[in-house]
Amino acid sequence: MNSSILKTASNYLLPILLLFSVFLLLRGHYHPGGGFVGGLIASIAFVLHGFTHGTDATLRLLRIHPGVLIPVGLGLAALSMFAPVLTGQPVMTGLWIEEPLPVIGLIGSALFFDLGVYLVVIGVVLTILFTISQYSE
Secondary structure, eight states, X not given: OOOHHHHHHHHHHHHHHHHHHHHHHHHTTTSSOOHHHHHHHHHHHHHHHHHHHOHHHHHHHHOSOGGXXXXXXXXXXXXXXXXXXXXXXXXXXXXXXXXXXXXXXXXXXXXXXXXXXXXXHHHHHHHHHHHHHHHHO
16 A cells, blocks of 8 residues: 555554553453454554555564464463363363452463463464465565
């Protein structure tokens, strides 16, 4: 796209959308939101940047190929699922730290599971869309 207005707007929208996606990720185990929705919003931010600046510029901005996020996210989600087994509890039992953090609140295994889902969603969506975009160019 050659619209200078859209290019300028996307430069400002990228950090705002990423911040909003982290907000949705962090509030997901208390209210609606979570890793899936947060990952979709983060993906939208990078897709918008890709539309305006080109896929190659967005991949340089990411610094790593989005496909790398898929196994990292799956590993983190699996680790958070099976961590309770180490304490003698069933799989997917919630483990929580007793003291809440000032901004985030209580931290538990659900947050790490959501973070894994967040990374997988970003990796899958961006890998698919950037592959299609590069193929069509």
